[in-house]
Amino acid sequence: MKKKKLLSVALASAFLLPSLASLGGCGSSDTIVLRVYNWEEYIDEGGKGTFIYDELHELNDEGDPVTDKNGHVHIESDIVNDDYKAWYQETTGQKLSEEGPRLLDDFCLWYERTYGQKIRVEYSTFGTNEDMYNEIILGNEYDLLCPSDYMIMKLAAEGWLEKYDDGCDENGVPDGSYNFFDPEVPENYYVRNVSPFIADKFENNAGLAIRKDDNGEEIYWKDYAAGYMWGTTGFVYNPVAMNGTLEAFLEECDWGIFTNEKVAGRITAKDNVRDTYFAALGVTYQEEAHNQAQSLAALKAQFDAGTLSPADYTEGITRIFNATDDETISIVEPCLMDIKKNIFSFETDTGKADMVAGKIWLNYAWSGDAVYAIDLAESGVDEDGKASATARLNYYVPKTGTNLFFDGWVMPKGANKQAAQAFVNFLSMPQNAMRNSYYIGYTSVIAGENQEMRDYADYLYGYEFDPEEEEEPAETVEYDLTYFFRGENYTGDKRVEITAEKENATKRQLYAQFPPEEVIARCAVMDYYDREASERINELWSRVKAETLDAWAIVVISVTVLAIAAFIVFVKFGGEIDFFRARPKKGFRLVKQEDYKQIK
Amino acid sequence: MKIPRFSRKTLCIPYAVFLIFFVIIPMLVIVFYAFTDKNMHISLGNFIRFFSDPTKLSTIVYSLVIALITTVICLLIAYPVAYILARSKMKRKFVILMLFVLPMWINFVLRVNALRELFNLLSSLGGMEWLASSNYFKTVFGMVYDFLPFMILPLYTTMLKIDPSLYEASADLGANGFTTFTRITVPLSMPGIMSGVTMVFLPSMTNYVVSDMLGNAKVTIIGKFISDYFGNDWHMGSMIALVLLIVVFVSTWLTGGFKSEENVRGANL
Structure with missing residues (x-):
């Protein structure tokens, strides 16, 4: 009897807990909740280091605001000007705080003004796509997620996602309901502002094979995802290493640098299977053809000669970089072992600091991180505020092809679609896209229907000769970003060009943040692995990460232990x-x- | 006023609830996952896959070896320290003990990070370049640094409780210092050794924060392995966790962690 009593008390308390929790939320029944699940550090979080704060404060070397003799700290900004402040007041109904407001707070204000309903954002973060996926399949409920390309496809194919509203009923007949893709609706900032290049990639499934979901329906990205940030992967490198020959050496080796002994212990790889397997495929296929696929170099040569159409080229490299068959794995495995032997570390976050500290020469990095590392080196202080050992870093994208990635917003089944889509639209206002992009260093998918984002890019990277600081003007180039910014009204001669410093445009921040069209042409997007493939790849990864002993060693040690x-x-x-x-x-x-x- | 009386059983309820929800149920979930496949059918597939895969067995063996080396080094350092502290008549020995234990009060990730920076500094000096690539050395060093207090404390407390008259008796009966040490100190400090070994050996098999931060993620111990598997295959991850649990259980049993002997004297922390 006693035992039963104990159990019933335990059960009762278990049932009581959730009801207690719900009591807390009762008071505000007119407030709706939007549960957003995003990457860590992937949205403007307000305060110092935000676009608005940095634009309105002149900062000294320590990052503290400089006061003039009247005690004022605020300065004039080209972008956060009176127009911007008026726009801010218009959208949120509040005066722009010069200390840098939080974007999530602004969203709540905007939502209430626009839809007449109070909203609260429950914001949580994840560290890897796989962690997020596990949360979702365990039944955690969110309204909006921000997975990467391959994970979007996986979630969509497995039927975890809601489609964006397209103004049609179940049979595809327009019924006058809300349409996320209708540019005429005033709140539809996403569809009006998204870069035509990204929209096009989404439209065509980014060159991936068309997947089918469990009901046999074809899956297109654009139905399920709205872009947020995008970028490439490449190498951040230290140009003074190897007596200044590293740059030329890297161009000569390309992917092969990963296994080259001359940089042994001076290069890092990513500590996740997707990125490092991708790199190993690059190393393996760069020069040699395997397994019915041509080499990357051969594909590139045909593309350059014009015998291979851009679409076929993209398809060719996408197939190579997404190969998971047994034969490919057996070729890539020894290559991964060589990479492991050659690299300094597998890292996710420490590469930037190691790079700035001058400890390593090459860091395989995502472009947003590359921009951050280059900025950090340039500023002369490392993350802890100590003087950095490296004054400048460059970014290099492998010439035989690399990875193009997107992170996009998707709505899991059962999401509050109205609020979720409103959130995506809010983030897609150019003024907000700037803030996010500035804060996190990655490139927003927003190009802007008007001039705003071009002005922003020009403001960040445009070059103007300043006689006070330099003796003679630096060498500049006209950097062509038409492919990214061109809008509906694009005509052939209306190009979008930024006059930028040549160095910046060919190997530094501008090159990393807004890659030129020729880089995009040689990029492949990651596809998701189905269950069998993902098992094979994960087994491969565990073999690479762990040290496999010979059978006799296992026996000897086991016998000793026994x-x-x-x-x-x-x-x-x-x-x-x-x-x-x-x-x-x-x-x-x-x-x-x-x-x-x-x-x- | 009537004071409510709590029987022993009622007072146990909070702990029982805690045990059920945070120990027993999770354990059952692990067992369930370990013996099911991806379609949630009962299966021995994970079990067979585990014991037929040299990578997984090697990783367990590697972790055992790393843990063993760590434990031996910890014991070799901690034993003399505890012996000296317990036997000496130093006035401020509490201060010395504190110096060893104090680092425990600082967050351990912070300490490992500091160690990482220290290694960075050392490896940039002339003649120390080998340090940058000796990942196993750095991992073991980090483990020893991290777990040393857990070895010193139980040893110190047991040795403190050894009756000094035993040493006197031993000297009376003509034993030299060495004999006294082997016949009195070591046997009587055995409970301390055992609990110290348990407290160092078990966590150093799984503490992959150290191997990740100091070994540049190139050293994979079993804890890291489990965590990696939980990214994509909970069933295999659970199976590895279960095997580890059994290894831990057996080694705890061997080192006498379950005994309630009187001469343990509080050393089993």
């Missing part, structure tokens, strides 16, 4: 088992354990 264990058991219990006890001398009798206990 022997030690047996010895301890013998020492402990030997005395209690007659068999192990010493034989008595002649004329003596061994007292059996049982008898001994009785005597006692």
